[in-house]
Structure formats: structure tokens, C-alpha cells
Amino acid sequence: MSDVAVAPSGADMAWNPPARGIVGMVCLILAEASIFIIFIVAYIFYIGKSLNGPTPKDVLSLPIFTSICLLSSSLTVHAAVSALRRGQQRLCSLWLAATVLLGGIFLAGTAHEWYDLIYNHGLTIGTNLFGTTFYSLVGLHASHVVVGLIMLTLALWFSLRGQMRHHHSEKLEVLSLYWHFVDAVWVVVFLVVYVLGR
Amino acid sequence: MATQIPFDQAHVPEGTGDQTRPRLWLEVLHEWVTTVDHKKIGMMYIGYALFFLVVAGFEALLMRIQLAVPNNSFVSPEVFNGLFTMHGTTMVFFVGMPILFGFGNYLIPLMIGARDMAFPRLNAFSFWISAFGGILLYYSYIGGSGLYGAGSAPDVGWFAYAPLTAKVFSPGHSTDYWTLSLLLTGIGTIGTALNIVATIISMRCPGMKMSRLPLLPWLYLVTSGLTFVAVGPLTAAQIMLMLDRYLGSHFFDTQAGGSAVLWMHFFWIFGHPEVYILVLPAFAFANEIIPVFSRKAIFGYPAMVAASVGIGFVSLSVWAHHMFTVGLGAAENTFFVLATMAISVPTGIKIFNWLATLWGGKIQFTSSMMFAIAFLFQFLIAGLTGIMLSVAPFDWQLGNSYFVVAHFHYVLVGAILFMLFSAFYYWYPKMTGRMLSEKLGKWHFWLFLIGFHLTFDFMHVPGLLGMPRRIYTYEADRGWMIWNMIVSSGAVVQAVATLLFVYNMIWSYFKGPVAGPDPWDAWTLEWATPSPPPSYNFAETPEVSSRRPLWDLKHPDDPDGDYEIGPSHRQRAKQKEETA
Numbered sequence: 001m002s003d004v005a006v007a008p009s010g011a012d013m014a015w016n017p018p019a020r021g022i023v024g025m026v027c028l029i030l031a032e033a034s035i036f037i038i039f040i041v042a043y044i045f046y047i048g049k050s051l052n053g054p055t056p057k058d059v060l061s062l063p064i065f066t067s068i069c070l071l072s073s074s075l076t077v078h079a080a081v082s083a084l085r086r087g088q089q090r091l092c093s094l095w096l097a098a099t100v101l102l103g104g105i106f107l108a109g110t111a112h113e114w115y116d117l118i119y120n121h122g123l124t125i126g127t128n129l130f131g132t133t134f135y136s137l138v139g140l141h142a143s144h145v146v147v148g149l150i151m152l153t154l155a156l157w158f159s160l161r162g163q164m165r166h167h168h169s170e171k172l173e174v175l176s177l178y179w180h181f182v183d184a185v186w187v188v189v190f191l192v193v194y195v196l197g198r
Numbered sequence: 199m200a201t202q203i204p205f206d207q208a209h210v211p212e213g214t215g216d217q218t219r220p221r222l223w224l225e226v227l228h229e230w231v232t233t234v235d236h237k238k239i240g241m242m243y244i245g246y247a248l249f250f251l252v253v254a255g256f257e258a259l260l261m262r263i264q265l266a267v268p269n270n271s272f273v274s275p276e277v278f279n280g281l282f283t284m285h286g287t288t289m290v291f292f293v294g295m296p297i298l299f300g301f302g303n304y305l306i307p308l309m310i311g312a313r314d315m316a317f318p319r320l321n322a323f324s325f326w327i328s329a330f331g332g333i334l335l336y337y338s339y340i341g342g343s344g345l346y347g348a349g350s351a352p353d354v355g356w357f358a359y360a361p362l363t364a365k366v367f368s369p370g371h372s373t374d375y376w377t378l379s380l381l382l383t384g385i386g387t388i389g390t391a392l393n394i395v396a397t398i399i400s401m402r403c404p405g406m407k408m409s410r411l412p413l414l415p416w417l418y419l420v421t422s423g424l425t426f427v428a429v430g431p432l433t434a435a436q437i438m439l440m441l442d443r444y445l446g447s448h449f450f451d452t453q454a455g456g457s458a459v460l461w462m463h464f465f466w467i468f469g470h471p472e473v474y475i476l477v478l479p480a481f482a483f484a485n486e487i488i489p490v491f492s493r494k495a496i497f498g499y500p501a502m503v504a505a506s507v508g509i510g511f512v513s514l515s516v517w518a519h520h521m522f523t524v525g526l527g528a529a530e531n532t533f534f535v536l537a538t539m540a541i542s543v544p545t546g547i548k549i550f551n552w553l554a555t556l557w558g559g560k561i562q563f564t565s566s567m568m569f570a571i572a573f574l575f576q577f578l579i580a581g582l583t584g585i586m587l588s589v590a591p592f593d594w595q596l597g598n599s600y601f602v603v604a605h606f607h608y609v610l611v612g613a614i615l616f617m618l619f620s621a622f623y624y625w626y627p628k629m630t631g632r633m634l635s636e637k638l639g640k641w642h643f644w645l646f647l648i649g650f651h652l653t654f655d656f657m658h659v660p661g662l663l664g665m666p667r668r669i670y671t672y673e674a675d676r677g678w679m680i681w682n683m684i685v686s687s688g689a690v691v692q693a694v695a696t697l698l699f700v701y702n703m704i705w706s707y708f709k710g711p712v713a714g715p716d717p718w719d720a721w722t723l724e725w726a727t728p729s730p731p732p733s734y735n736f737a738e739t740p741e742v743s744s745r746r747p748l749w750d751l752k753h754p755d756d757p758d759g760d761y762e763i764g765p766s767h768r769q770r771a772k773q774k775e776e777t778a
Contacts, residue, residue, distance in 0.1 A: 020316040020400035027392040027426060034430025035437075038464055042438070042449065051455045126446035129455050136441060136449075 021174040029181045032144070036185055039140055040192055043133040047197050050128035056198045059121045066109030067190055070145075073102035074183040077152070077176045084169040092172075093159040099179070100156055103149045110142050134193065141189050144182050151175055234318035235733050236303050239325050241629060243300025246329055247293045252700075253336075254288035257281045259693055266686035268674040278670035279353035284335070286356030287376065290472065291383050292332040294614065298479040299390045301621060302418045304629065306394060308724035308731060309412050311403030311740040316396035320389050328386030331379040338375035352376035355668065357469060358439075360450035360461040365443050374443065377436050384433045391425035394418050403723075405742040409762075412722050412745065413496060416503050417482035420510040421475050427514060428471035435464040459524060466517035474513040477609065478506060480617035481548060484570055487624050488552055490720045491567035492559030495746065495758070498551040505544035505551075512541045522590045523597040531590045538588035545581060549574065564718075565639030569620035572647055576612030583608065583658070601661025607654050619646070619699065626703070627713030631729040634710060638702040645695035652688025656681050721746035 080095035114135075117123045125135045155175060158164045164172070230238060261281050264272045273281065303321065307314055315321045335352075342350040352372045354362050363373050398415045438449040439461075448454035450461045489496045496502065518526060518534040526534075552574055561567065583605040587593050596602060619642070626634050660678045672678055716725040725748055727735055744750055744758035 015404040017400045017402055020396045023399045024317060024392050024396040027395050027422075028388075030423075031388045031392070031426040031430050034427045035434045038431045038434035038467075039438075042460065042464075045457070045460060046455075049455050125441065126448070129448055132441070132447035132449055132456075136438065136447065140437075 019170055021170060022177070025174045025177045029177065032181065033185075036140065036188075039133075039137045040188060043137050043192055043197065046129040046133050050130045052128050054121055054123055054127070054130070056130055056134070056193075059117055059123055060194060060198055062194050063109055063113060063190075066106045067186065069102045069109075070106040070186055071183055073099045073106075074180050076102060077179050081169060081173050081176050084164065084166065084172055087166045089159065089162065089164065092164065093156065096152060096156040096159055100149060100152050103145060103152065107142065107145055107149065110138065110145075137189060138193065141182070141185055144185070148175075148179050148182050152179065234314075234322045236307050236315045236318065236321060237629075237731060237733070239321050240300045240302075240304030242329075243296045243303060243325060246332070247297035247300060248700075250288050250292040250332060251297075252696075254285050254293060255693065255696065257285040257288070259689055261285065262686040262689040264670060265672075265682050267683070268672050268676070268679050270671050273670070275670045276350070276353065279355075279668075280351035282668055283352050283355055283376070287335065287352070287380075288332075289610070290356065290476070291380060292328075292335070294476045294610070295383070295387055296328060296332075297618060298421070298476065299387075299394075301479065301483070301625070302394055302421075303390070305625065305724060306397055306415050306418060307401065308628075308727060308735060309415055309722050310398065310401060310406055311723050311736060311742065312397065312401035313735050313739075315393050316401055317393050321393050324386040324389035324393065326386075327389075328383050331381075331383035331386065334382065335375060335379035338372050342372035342375055343370035357462075357465050359465075360439075360456075360458040361452055363439060363443075363461075364451060374440070377439055377443075381433060381436045381440075384429045384436070387425060387429050388433075391422035391429075394422045403740050403742060409500075410742060410745045413485035413499065413502055414482040414722075417478045417485065417506050420506045421478040421482075424471045424475050424478070424510050424513065428468045428475060431464055432468035435461065435468070438464075459521075462521050462524065463518070466520045469520065470517040471513050473606075473609065474509055476614055478509070480573070480614045481506065483617045483621040483624070484552060484573060486722065487566055487570050487620055488555050490624075490718050491562045491564060491570070492556050493562070494555055494559045496551070497554035497557075498547075499745065501547055502551055505547040508544040509541060512537060512544070516541060519588055519593070522593040535588055535590050539585060542581060542585055549578060549581075564623065565634070565636055565643055566620045566623035568640070568643045569616050569623065572643075573613055573616040573620065576608060576616060576650075580605065580608035580612055596661060598666055599661040600665045600667055601658055603667050604654050604657035604661055607657070611650060612654060616646075616650075619643075622699075622703075624718070625724075626706070627717050628724060628727075628729050628731070630707055630710075631713055632706050632708075632710035633713050633717060634706045635702050638698060638705070642695050642699045642702065645698065646692055649688045649691030649693075649695055652691060653685050654688075656684045656688070660685075716748070719752075721749045723747055726751075 076095045076098040080092045080099065083089075083091040083095055123131050123134075125131050152175065155164065155172060230242065233239065260273060261278065264270050264278060303315065306312075338351045342352070350370070350372050352358075352375060354368060354373055354376070358373070358376065361367060398411070398419050402411070438447070441447040442449050442451060448456045450456050450458055452458055485496060485502060516534060516538045518530060519538045522531060522534075556571075583601075587596065587602065587605055623634050623639055626632075660681045663676070663678060663681075665672065665676070665678050672682075713729045715728050717729075718725070723736075723740060723742070724731070726740065740747065742750075744762065746758045750757040750759065
């Protein structure tokens with residue numbers, strides 16, 4: 001099949017289709033976004049429809065500090081990718097470590113919030129419709145944070161051992177896309193749960 | 199028979215080299231289980247789907263035997279409920295989706311001149327997790343009721359309306375098997391769809407711009423895009439149902455203020471795009487097969503692409519036409535009536551373009567082409583009953599009747615299954631290196647056509663006479679008996695025809711005439727490889743300069759590129775010479 005090359009005309013123009021990793025991650029984000037949209041629609045649909053308390057107004061407080069931590073981790077992961085692109089591996093490790101730390105603070109904040117809701121306010125997933133939709137939506141997001149943190153920690157591990165090199169920057173960028181998505185979802189969840197829903 | 203394409207003698211198909219010892223079956227098994235080759239995975243998808251096609255077809259036969267005469271007691275009501283649930287679920291998730299993804303897996307890298315899919319290992323993972331989902335669903339026959347007693351299959355219908363699926367009304371584990379198997383299959387489906395998009399966008403061979411992409415990959419691109427936005431809601435709804443059943447949440451629990459209608463919305467937001475996910479690949483096959491057997495290029499390539507993308511978008515806003523009988527209100531009903539009617543416009547454009555492709559062509563009536571032509575007629579009729587049902591007041595009258603069952607089987611069998619048979623006759627020579635028997639193929643076609651029309655034409659009538667779906671028997675004085683008898687006898691004819699097809703596939707694998715690389719004198723890149731293609735597909739990455747690269751190769755005096763918009767490659771070459 002050596003001469004299936006049909007005509008030479010294609011050769012004179014540059015042939016650079018988009019990177020498959022980026023395309024794949026964009027597709028995954030699209031699929032994940034549609035899952036989140038359904039949970040968000042369910043949350044909005046059931047606002048104020050609980051038959052018994054506690055209501056969001058009674059128990060929810062704005063998680064401003066942890067939200068700032070999560071959103072700024074988007075900046076640090078972006079800085080890590082740019083550092084790797086410029087070949088600055090040590091700087092990349094530093095920014096990755098900052099990302100993992102900020103993500104960890106967010107997760108600890110969620111854990112603290114849930115502990116408070118369950119033990120001090122008696123709100124569980126079975127208490128009322130608010131509990132049902134709150135824990136499933138925030139929990140779905142938190143599980144995505146956990147997955148992202150595991151992958152970022154792996155990247156940090158490779159980076160610290162000096163195994164992450166300049167030519168891996170595209171792969172790190174794919175991971176950073178996922179992390180940006182997780183942050184963007186949090187903006188929507190924050191607005192729906194803590195602003196609109198209260 | 200056809201134009202031979204020269205190929206490098208050093209690259210003869212595997213297995214004909216210096217292998218003297220026949221391989222042990224364990225080695226063959228190991229190779230198939232561990233493979234990441236898109237062709238092997240594609241064939242496993244197809245084989246797996248054919249197995250479930252026989253299983254779910256058998257379930258349909260049992261139901262038709264039960265309904266053939268009034269007051270029948272061939273199966274009990276409980277078994278009947280399990281049968282229609284399993285038949286529907288199996289046909290949609292374990293026949294339709296895998297067989298279409300199987301063809302996509304096999305053909306897309308070959309058609310775009312790539313060595314493999316974008317993510318070969320993800321491809322294998324997606325297949326095996328989908329396969330596990332199917333096995334899990336059927337394991338429910340043994341383990342369905344868990345500790346409560348003997349096994350039983352899910353019996354809540356394929357769309358599993360709430361609150362029937364709540365723990366109180368569906369005790370035991372049969373519904374959980376349904377939920378979990380769809381959740382797993384959903385992961386595999388999204389993985390494969392993602393892989394197909396990344397392959398089509400990123401792995402095209404040099405020169406294959408999106409405007410030169412064959413229509414099959416184009417339509418698979420639309421199907422995969424729909425998969426992301428359709429399977430996501432299904433996955434979300436299944437997670438909610440699991441939380442309801444296991445952690446005591448109240449999403450669909452009407453006792454705690456939850457809404458049963460919300461499940462209907464979530465399910466059909468998946469369910470209606472799903473119909474288009476299944477039918478777009480059938481269109482994709484028609485786009486490749488009809489031009490080749492008409493000996494003409496496809497009519498209106500850009501209109502075909504635009505119509506497919508249009509169908510993709512409009513199909514996202516028609517889901518509630520499954521819910522007219524709920525009583526959504528006048529404004530909602532009007533919107534969904536109009537959206538549903540609007541989708542018939544791009545679909546009509548497609549039918550028009552296929553007819554225009556046939557017009558004036560030198561039509562070759564191979565088995566493949568005969569199935570494709572039957573597809574055109576039957577798809578039109580299915581679309582017409584669809585427009586009837588899209589009118590809300592008409593739907594109030596006939597919703598949940600056998601008229602609806604006849605309508606969607608006309609789409610699923612009359613359009614999709616016919617086009618799948620057509621695709622088998624067309625690409626079987628590429629996959630195995632042997633032609634399917636044309637004589638048996640013609641028998642298969644005529645028998646199946648007669649059986650299909652006996653069953654599904656006459657199924658509209660008991661629907662109009664008021665026979666509801668999902669009933670396990672009926673009384674003799676309703677006047678439905680003669681129609682049900684005809685419908686059931688047609689089902690038997692279809693079963694015989696399908697057995698003939700299976701026999702043809704097995705017989706031809708050993709005894710069929712050798713196909714050669716390009717038995718149909720076709721134009722897309724898959725026919726430039728030996729049959730079956732070697733694991734690396736192309737010894738050298740091909741380069742294309744038009745939509746029909748093999749036409750260019752066979753007719754260097756009249757290449758397709760000359761008819762593209764913009765300067766042709768000949769003109770460009772001339773310019774180059776002048777500047778040099």
C-alpha cells in the first residue's frame with residue numbers, strides 16, 4: 001500500500017490537527033457538564049419544596065475562604081503549566097504543590113461543613129429534599145475535586161522526582177483543563193446553592 | 199472484477215508468512231482479550247451485539263407467542279413484564295449502541311487514513327466495561343431478587359418510571375441490576391464517543407480537511423457529540439435513583455415532596471437524543487453505500503453535513519413529546535409539537551439527497567443496495583407516523599398504544615436494522631476477506647422484508663383499535679385477535695430470515711468467494727487496504743486531495759479535486775510551475 005498517497009498537493013500546506021489529549025478532555029468536560037446540569041436542575045427544581053426543616057437559610061453559611069482557595073488554585077495550576085513550558089521544573093513543582101495545598105484546604109472546608117451539618121444540625125441526605133439535593137450536588141463536585149487532587153498529587157510526585165520534562169507540558173495542560181472545569185463548576189454550584197438557594 | 203490497487207508485496211496480511219505451527223486456541227483467546235487494535239475491538243463489539251440481538255429477538259418471539267391468541271397462558275404476567283423490560287433495554291443498550299460503535303471503531307480509522315483510534319487502551323477499556331454491563335444485566339435472571347427469594351429480571355419497563363422503581367414497589371435487587379448495568383455501559387459509551395471524536399479531529403491523514411471527510415465519520419462525529427449530552431443525563435438520573443434506593447434520598451419519592459415527572463424529564467432528555475444516536479450511524483452507512491451502488495458521488499455533501507448537525511441540535515429539544523399524556527400545559531405542548539415537526543425538515547433533506555443520488559445512477563442491485571433501498575421507503579413511513587404522533591391531540595388518543603410500538607419499531611427495525619444488514623453485506627468482505635453469498639443474501643432480504651411488513655404494518659391496526667402496550671393478554675371479543683395473529687406470524691418469518699443471515703455469515707467465512715481489497719470498486723480509503731487489513735492498516739500514511747481518494751487513484755485524468763471550491767490541485771501545480 002505504498003502508493004496510496006494520492007496527490008502531492010496536500011504536502012505543501014502544514015498539517016497540524018488539534019492535539020488529541022485536548023480534544024479528548026474537552027469531550028469529557030462536555031459529558032461531565034451535562035451530568036452536573038441535571039443535578040443543578042434538580043437542585044433548583046426542589047428549592048423551597050422540602051416538607052420539613054432544616055432549610056438552607058437556617059444552616060448554610062457562605063464558604064467564602066475555601067471558595068477563594070479553590071478558585072485561586074486555578075491560577076496556580078496555570079502557572080505550573082507555563083513554568084513547565086518554559087522548562088523551569090522546580091518552579092513547576094512549587095506551583096503544583098501550591099495547587100494541591102489549596103485544593104486540600106477546600107476539601108477540608110467541605111468536610112468541616114458536612115460534619116457541622118450532620119452532627120449539629122441533623123441534616124442528612126434522607127432528612128428532606130434540601131438534604132437530598134444539597135449532599136448529592138456538593139458531593140458530586142467534591143468527588144471531582146478528590147479525583148483532581150489525586151491526579152495533581154501524582155503529577156507533583158513525578159515533578160519532584162525530576163521525571164516531568166518540557167515535552168510533558170501538553171499532558172499537564174490536559175490535567176489543568178480538568179481542574180479549571182472543576183473550579184468553574186464550583187462557581188455555578190456556589191451561586192445556586194449558597195446565593196440563589198438561600 | 200474491480201480496479202486493483204497495487205499494494206506492497208512485503209505487506210501481505212498476517213498469518214500467511216512463515217508461521218508453520220497452527221496457533222493454540224488459548225493464544226488466540228489471549229490475543230483477542232488483550233488487544234487494543236481498533237479492528238479487533240470493533241469486531242468484538244459487533245459479535246457481542248449480534249449475540250444480544252439473538253437473545254433479545256428470542257425474548258420478542260416469546261412475547262409474540264403469548265400475544266398471538268387471546269387469553270393465552272404461555273408465560274405468566276410476571277415473566278411477561280420481565281420480557282418486555284429486558285427486550286427493550288437489551289436492544290437499545292446492548293445491541294444498538296455496541297453494534298454502531300463496533301462499525302465506527304472498525305471503519306473510522308481506516309476511512310481517515312489513521313493507524314488506530316486516538317486512545318487505543320481507552321478503547322479496550324470502554325468495550326470491556328460495556329460488555330460487563332450486559333452480562334451484569336442478564337445475571338439478574340439468577341441473582342435479581344437477592345436474598346428475598348428466587349431470581350428475577352428487572353420488570354419496570356425500559357424507561358423505569360418512578361415511583362414504580364422505589365424500594366417499596368420494587369423490592370429485591372432486580373431494579374438495581376438494571377441501574378448498575380446502565381451506569382457501567384454509560385461509562386463505556388462516553389469513553390468510546392470521546393475516542394471517536396478525538397480520532398476524527400486529530401488523527402486525519404494529511405490533506406483530509408473537514409470538508410473532505412467522508413460522510414460516515416462526519417455523522418459519527420454528530421452522534422458522538424449527542425452521546426455526551428444524552429448519556430450524561432441518564433447517568434445522573436441513575437445516580438439519583440441509586441441514592442434513592444440505597445441511601446434513602448428523596449429525588450423521586452412523592453411521599454417526601456419529590457416528583458415522579460422529574461424522572462420522566464430526565465429519562466427522556468436522554469431517551470430522545472438516543473433515538474438519533476442510533477439512527478445517525480444508519481444514515482452514515484446509507485451515505486457510503488448508496489453512492490457506491492449508484493456509481494455516483496453523493497448528492498449535496500454540504501447539505502448532508504448541515505442536515506446531520508441540524509438533526510443533532512433539534513433532537514435536544516423534542517424530548518417531552520414522549521410526555522404529552524402527562525398534561526404539561528398548552529405552552530409546553532405547543533413548543534414540543536413544533537420542535538418535533540421541525541426535525542422532519544433536515545430529515546426530509548436527507549431523503550431528498552439520497553433519492554437525488556439514485557437519480558440517473560447506474561444502480562447495482564446487490565443485497566447491500568436492496569436493504570438500503572428498503573431502508574429509504576421504510577424510514578419515510580416511520581417518519582410519517584412520527585409526524586402523526588407529534589400532534590399532541592392525536593398522541594392523547596394513541597399514546598401508550600400499539601400504534602406507538604409500531605411507529606418506533608418501524609424506525610428501529612425498518613430503518614436502523616435494515617441499514618445494519620446493508621452495512622454487513624457491504625463491509626463483511628473488508629472484515630473477513632470473503633464475500634457473503636449473494637444468493638442467500640437475496641433470500642434473506644425478501645424473507646425479512648415480508649416478515650417485517652407482516653409484523654409492523656399490521657401492528658398499527660390493533661393500536662388504532664385501542665390495544666394498549668405492555669399488556670400480557672387480552673379478551674377474545676375485542677377484535678384484536680386476527681391482527682395479533684398476523685403480527686406474530688410475521689415475527690416468525692423474521693426469525694427464519696435472521697437465522698439464514700447468521701448461517702450465511704458462518705458459511706461465507708469458510709466457503710465464500712475471496713473478496714480482494716476492493717470488491718465494490720468503491721472510493722473511500724478503507725478499500726485501499728488488503729482484506730482483512732493488517733494490524734497497522736496503512737504501510738505508509740496516505741495523503742488525500744479530495745473526498746474520494748480512490749476515485750482519484752483510479753481516474754488520474756479526472757480527479758475529484760478539480761471540482762472542489764477554490765483552486766484545484768492541478769491549478770495549484772500549474773501556478774507552482776509558473777512561479778518556479
